[in-house]
Each structure stands twice: as C-alpha cells, then as structure tokens.
Amino acid sequence: MKIAHCFLLALLIPVAQAQQPAPDVLVKSISEEVVAILKKDKDIQAGDSKKVVDLIETKVVPHFDFIRMTRIAMARNWRLASPEQQKVLADEFKTLLVRTYSTAISNYRDQQIDYKPLRAKLEDTEVTVRSEVKPSGSSQPVSIDYEMEKTPNGWKVYDVKVGGVSLVTTYRDTFAGEVREHGVDGLIKSLAAKNRQPERSKAGKT
Amino acid sequence: MAEVKRLCAALLLAGMSAGCATSGGNPADPLEPLNRVVFSFNDAADKAVIKPVARAYRAVLPGIVRTGVSNFFSNLEDIWISVNDVLQGKFQEGIDDLGRVLFNSTFGIAGIFDFASQLGFQKHNEDFGQTLGSWGVGSGAYLVLPILGPSTIRDGFGLLLDTQADLVFKIDGVPVHNSLYGTRAIANRANLLDASSVIEQAALDKYAFVRDAWLQRRRNLVYDGNPPREREDPDDEPTK
Numbered sequence: 544m545k546i547a548h549c550f551l552l553a554l555l556i557p558v559a560q561a562q563q564p565a566p567d568v569l570v571k572s573i574s575e576e577v578v579a580i581l582k583k584d585k586d587i588q589a590g591d592s593k594k595v596v597d598l599i600e601t602k603v604v605p606h607f608d609f610i611r612m613t614r615i616a617m618a619r620n621w622r623l624a625s626p627e628q629q630k631v632l633a634d635e636f637k638t639l640l641v642r643t644y645s646t647a648i649s650n651y652r653d654q655q656i657d658y659k660p661l662r663a664k665l666e667d668t669e670v671t672v673r674s675e676v677k678p679s680g681s682s683q684p685v686s687i688d689y690e691m692e693k694t695p696n697g698w699k700v701y702d703v704k705v706g707g708v709s710l711v712t713t714y715r716d717t718f719a720g721e722v723r724e725h726g727v728d729g730l731i732k733s734l735a736a737k738n739r740q741p742e743r744s745k746a747g748k749t
Numbered sequence: 750m751a752e753v754k755r756l757c758a759a760l761l762l763a764g765m766s767a768g769c770a771t772s773g774g775n776p777a778d779p780l781e782p783l784n785r786v787v788f789s790f791n792d793a794a795d796k797a798v799i800k801p802v803a804r805a806y807r808a809v810l811p812g813i814v815r816t817g818v819s820n821f822f823s824n825l826e827d828i829w830i831s832v833n834d835v836l837q838g839k840f841q842e843g844i845d846d847l848g849r850v851l852f853n854s855t856f857g858i859a860g861i862f863d864f865a866s867q868l869g870f871q872k873h874n875e876d877f878g879q880t881l882g883s884w885g886v887g888s889g890a891y892l893v894l895p896i897l898g899p900s901t902i903r904d905g906f907g908l909l910l911d912t913q914a915d916l917v918f919k920i921d922g923v924p925v926h927n928s929l930y931g932t933r934a935i936a937n938r939a940n941l942l943d944a945s946s947v948i949e950q951a952a953l954d955k956y957a958f959v960r961d962a963w964l965q966r967r968r969n970l971v972y973d974g975n976p977p978r979e980r981e982d983p984d985d986e987p988t989k
Contacts, residue, residue, distance in 0.1 A: 642950055643947060643951040646947050646950040647943075650943040650946070650947075683872050683873070707965060707966055707968070707969025707970070707974060708965045708966050710951075712965070713958060713962045713965065714953075714958070714961075716774055716957050716960075716961050717952070717961075720774050720954070720957065721953070733953055734953065737953055
C-alpha cells in the first residue's frame with residue numbers, strides 16, 4: 544500500500560512541475576500576448592485607459608505577488624501593520640502599481656523587446672528574467688528585469704527593475720516617511736487618495 | 750546684488766520651513782530641505798516653459814527628424830564617452846565607441862544617422878561622474894541642481910568636467926552655441942515626456958520618488974548594469 548502511494552506520488556510530482564511554465568517562458572508569453580492586444584485594440588490606441596487597466600488586471604496581475612511587493616516596500620514597518628492593514632496596504636499598492644504600469648504601457652510604440660537567456664539552475668526558486676527594450680533612435684536599450692519566485696501556483700513576479708531602478712524599493716523612503724509622520728493609517732489614506740485621482744492616460748495630458 | 754542675496758535668504762528660509770514640514774529620512778540626502786526648494790523651482794520651470802516647448806517640439810517635428818536631431822547630439826557625446834571608457838579601463842568599449850563616432854560622422858552624415866547601432870555597436874552610457882564612481886569615489890550627498898536636476902556631490906563635480914569636454918560649448922559664436930544648446934535640451938526633454946508622465950502617475954511624493962529612483966539608476970550605471978546586491982538588512986523584508 545505504502546509503496547503504491549510513493550509510486551503514485553513519484554508519478555504526480557513531475558506532472559505538477561511540468562504544468563508550470565519556466566519563468567522566462569512565462570514572462571515572454573505574457574508580454575507578447577499583451578503587446579499583441581495593445582497593437583490590435585482600437586479603443587486602447589485612442590486612449591481608453593480603463594481598457595488598459597482591465598487588460599493588466601486580467602493578463603498580468605495574476606502573475607504578481609503583491610503581498611511580497613508591499614512587504615519589501617514597507618520594510619521594517621510591515622510589522623507595525625495589523626493583518627487587516629497589511630491587506631488594505633497591499634490592495635492600494637496593487638492599484639497604484641497597476642495604474643502606473645498601464646500609463647507606461649500606453650506609451651508603447653512598436654519598440655523591440657529582446658529576452659535574454661535565463662541564467663538559472665533547475666532547482667533555483669528565485670530567478671531574474673532579463674529583457675531589453677530597444678527604443679527608436681540611437682539611445683541605449685533599457686533593461687527590464689523581473690525578479691521572480693517559485694510558488695505552488697507557478698512563478699510569481701515580486702519586483703520589476705527598469706534600467707536598474709526597482710519599482711518596489713523606490714517607494715521605501717516615501718512609505719517610511721508617511722508611517723513616521725502619520726502612522727500606517729496615514730500611509731493607507733495617502734495611497735487611497737492617490738488612487739482616487741484621475742488617471743493619466745496619455746503622456747500629453749499631464 | 751542685494752536682491753540676489755535677499756532671494757537666496759528667502760530660498761534658504763523656505764527650504765528650512767519645508768524641511769520642518771517633511772522631516773527627511775534618507776541618509777543619502779542630508780540637504781533635503783534645500784534640495785526640495787530647488788526641486789520645486791525646477792518643477793515649476795519645467796511645467797511653465799520646458800515641458801510645453803518639448804511637447805510642441807514633439808508635436809511639430811516628425812519622428813524621423815527628432816531621431817536625427819537626437820542622433821546628431823548623441824554622436825558628439827560618444828567622443829567623451831569613449832574617453833571615459835578608457836579612463837575606466839574598458840579599452841574594448843573605448844575603441845568601439847570611437848569607432849561609432851568615426852563611422853556615424855562619415856557614413857551617418859555628421860551623426861544624423863546611427864548606422865553603428867544597426868551594425869551591433871551599441872551606444873554606451875558613460876560620464877565623468879561614473880568614472881569617478883568606478884574609481885571608488887562614493888556618490889556623496891544627493892544634490893538637486895537648478896534646471897539641471899538630480900545629481901550628487903560626486904556627479905556634480907563630474908558634470909563640471911563633462912561640461913568642459915562638451916563639444917557644443919566649444920563652438921565659437923554665441924548665437925550658434927546657445928541655439929544648439931537649447932535645441933539639445935529640448936530634444937532631451939522631449940525624449941523624456943513619456944517617462945515623466947509615468948513618474949507623475951507613480952509617485953506619492955514626487956521629490957522622494959525621483960531621488961530614490963535617480964540614486965538607484967546612477968548606482969546601476971556605475972556598475973554597468975550589474976550592481977552587487979546591497980547589504981541585506983534582516984529587517985528589510987520581514988517574513989510576517
């Protein structure tokens with residue numbers, strides 16, 4: 544009986560692993576899917592920011608670990624927050640990042656994206672997927688690196704670095720300052736206020 | 750003269766009161782109160798003059814012309830970039846960048862076309878501040894320069910030398926030199942219009958966001974894209 548169990552398990556494990564796409568494959572397929580939709584969708588090209596946000600919510604958000612991102616941005620202040628506050632913080636931070644990401648992606652115009660070969664061992668549980676966006680003209684390509692972790696639900700992104708600038712740690716000082724002056728609730732309030740501001744859909748409208 | 754003094758005093762005072770309102774926390778930014786004043790001045794100048802002109806520039810000129818203008822200035826920069834490659838001991842890149850200049854200046858018609866990039870000789874990003882960094886000079890305090898924007902003590906010194914080596918400054922005839930300088934500034938700002946709209950959307954506190962992004966970016970550039978991981982603080986990422 545026991546042997547049969549072990550045998551069954553042994554059979555199951557490789558199947559479970561095989562179902563998770565490799566991190567670099569995952570990033571590439573999601574980006575390509577999103578870019579294809581951006582290029583095709585007439586509403587998005589006309590500046591429909593709501594639609595871009597929806598696109599990000601359905602295609603991109605499921606592959607991000609927002610709790611971990613918020614934890615990194617909060618650093619030591621994470622412990623000051625109650626479990627409820629942590630949940631609200633992660634939700635508000637997620638909204639802010641999704642809106643930021645959709646602003647950035649609305650500016651996308653046919654730039655070429657190159658994916659670098661993944662330098663990782665099979666047993667690694669944290670990897671960096673590197674890519675480069677080549678802008679038009681002679682300016683240097685901009686690196687976009689995805690820090691990813693292996694979870695039971697597949698690989699999840701927990702940081703994005705654009706030209707070496709981390710989307711997450713760049714918020715650390717701002718968050719720490721808010722918490723120092725107005726407490727965790729103060730930070731939640733200012734995040735919520737920021738998220739209520741109207742969307743900046745196109746570069747020209749700021 | 751007295752007026753300038755009074756203005757400076759007013760700026761300093763404003764800086765101090767701004768500092769009281771938002772006590773800084775970043776050890777890399779001891780000059781935060783003063784920096785915030787210069788930052789808001791720059792931001793106001795950008796909103797009132799620089800950004801509208803850059804936007805008009807982008808609206809009026811077709812992409813291919815704007816790329817040509819950017820390429821022209823970028824080609825002039827490549828000379829000083831190759832000097833900095835060599836100063837940092839990166840001889841192969843120094844030769845490549847000099848090759849870029851020679852190739853683009855001739856076949857690329859005074860640098861208007863960047864054929865070297867298409868042939869696989871990618872542009873590098875170097876300046877004297879990065880060279881100082883690669884020699885082990887720490888960045889020093891964060892510094893917001895009037896109009897020129899984010900910098901540090903080290904990069905400010907670097908910029909002094911970069912300016913001396915700037916070919917646009919060497920051109921005789923003040924009107925030519927000034928109009929070239931202005932065109933370059935506007936072309937550079939136009940290239941950043943998209944990025945600045947992302948920052949507006951992203952930042953809770955624009956000053957702190959720009960500072961922290963800038964400091965990370967410079968560190969990344971000094972290490973040519975592969976900075977060592979910063980000392981891990983056990984409290985940096987609490988597990989619970």
